[in-house]
Amino acid sequence: MARSFFIMALAMAFATSLAFATTSINEEQPTMAPSSDEVFSEDESSPVTGTSRFLAQYKPRATMTCDRFPRICRAKGSSGPDCCKKKCVNVMKDNLNCGQCGLRCRYGTTCCSGRCVNVMFDPQNCGGCKNRCKKGSFCSYGMCNYA
Template structure:
């Protein structure tokens, strides 16, 4: 008798865990709607409903979990969670260096700094384009006569 109860408890725990996994893994809106109804209708546990609700709210964007942005970093980039989106603050004109720092129209974001690429010796015309020593950058061209 005791063995049957232990087996039933183990099966119930596995079912509850599988429902939580299904809710967490459901990424598209149709899957979330299906899982929301299945969790609320099948299982009457308030705890499981709260867990499912918390997980569902964290599925969209990076706001509740900013560490996902750093998982996509490539060399020469710095990813941050700005307005619930992962952006490269080393190259995004709307978030240059930090979230919300917007470069003026005539400047580009190079390595997190708003730079005038029409006159910058180290970022002539585009970020990272360095003019040779002694040659000036004018109008975005090295050595403009």
């Protein structure tokens, strides 16, 4: 019993001395806190609204979108050379923008060379884009001459 009381008293003394040490260090350093008028303008947040000063001084960067900078769609690693609704796409392959922006392919069709085709039955795109069946054969269920 006495041993646990001693350990508990020692832990409390250590915590108290640590708390006083950190407050005395902070008091020794002069603080040059600017007034709230200097830090925050009318359009920025203040500590009253819940945003810290640190976050309030940094505004997010404007992202580069292809509607303002169309060249970014032609950059290496881009998802496509065309710009549709602020996104880089390839209108020759994209099912949501097939041939032009906003033209969606229906269910069961795929965008091949800018056209919506049914790859299950199209002999020019049998089973996938540019997969042609031999002359005189047909496409059925995505396979040439399926019987």
